[in-house]
Amino acid sequence: MIVDDDVGLLFWLGEIFGKAGWNTVPALNCRQALTLAAMWDSYIDLVLVNPALNGVNELIETLSRVHRPKIVVLHDPDIEAVIPADGELDRPDLATSVSRARWAERFRQLLTKIGVGLEIAPDGKNGMGDANLSHN
Amino acid sequence: MHQSDRRAHRRYPIALEVEYTLLDGQGVRRKGLGRTINISSGGLLLYMNDTLPTLSSIELSVMWPFLPDRSLQLRLIVRGNVVRVATGSIAVEATEQEFHTSGKGRCHQ
Numbered sequence: 001m002i003v004d005d006d007v008g009l010l011f012w013l014g015e016i017f018g019k020a021g022w023n024t025v026p027a028l029n030c031r032q033a034l035t036l037a038a039m040w041d042s043y044i045d046l047v048l049v050n051p052a053l054n055g056v057n058e059l060i061e062t063l064s065r066v067h068r069p070k071i072v073v074l075h076d077p078d079i080e081a082v083i084p085a086d087g088e089l090d091r092p093d094l095a096t097s098v099s100r101a102r103w104a105e106r107f108r109q110l111l112t113k114i115g116v117g118l119e120i121a122p123d124g125k126n127g128m129g130d131a132n133l134s135h136n
Numbered sequence: 137m138h139q140s141d142r143r144a145h146r147r148y149p150i151a152l153e154v155e156y157t158l159l160d161g162q163g164v165r166r167k168g169l170g171r172t173i174n175i176s177s178g179g180l181l182l183y184m185n186d187t188l189p190t191l192s193s194i195e196l197s198v199m200w201p202f203l204p205d206r207s208l209q210l211r212l213i214v215r216g217n218v219v220r221v222a223t224g225s226i227a228v229e230a231t232e233q234e235f236h237t238s239g240k241g242r243c244h245q
Contacts, residue, residue, distance in 0.1 A: 005177065006146065006176075006177040007175060007177060007212060007214075007230075007233055008146065008147065008148035008150075008174070008175035008176045008177060009146075009148060009177075011148060011150045011152070011175055012148040012150060014200070014201075014202040015150060015202065017202065018201065018202035022202075023202065023203050024202045024203070025203070025208070025210070026200060026210065026235065027235070028233060028234070028235065032235065036208070036210075036235075036237070039208055039237065040208060041208075093146075094146065094147075094148055094149075095146075
């Protein structure tokens, strides 16, 4: 599940995971995320969330109780928000293929560190390339 | 730079099919298809063969393509205005965005 008010980021991250064979559920806010989580038949393994959104603590508490997912927060550098999470990363700068590739590598390393393997090939058509992802 | 200003420049390149509905005061004026060039929090840039009038109201519908088992279908609905028209492309400024589910309810932003 990806929860962010930037719809472009939802699509971009959705494509990363989609190419790796994962289903991803997007939400533009925490209320919507809770609604979609209740409709979702499968377990949610991983949540990427903007910690500045309203209701983020309730969202994480609820998802953690039901699904026990790994939580990764994507920060805006100038916004301080502290929530319980397995990992954190600055939001991606996707202006160039180089910045996209750098961010993707940091993202891969973070997911590996928290027990989710992600391999991202060199920059592809949309700056992501094919990916292989595994659950631990 | 303010957060919203910075985000307005954060454009994500992604190519997806879009259904558009051009609206006027009486309702639907025209429907057609396009393709996204990039998407940002503030709007979308689209390839489009049709010529649309600048400042017209438009609704865009994009299927969320990353749920291959189709157990839950999601569609992004963007409402906004055509703010720029060039040969083969248009820019749409978003005023409202929401995900719709397939017959199980609706999730507003």
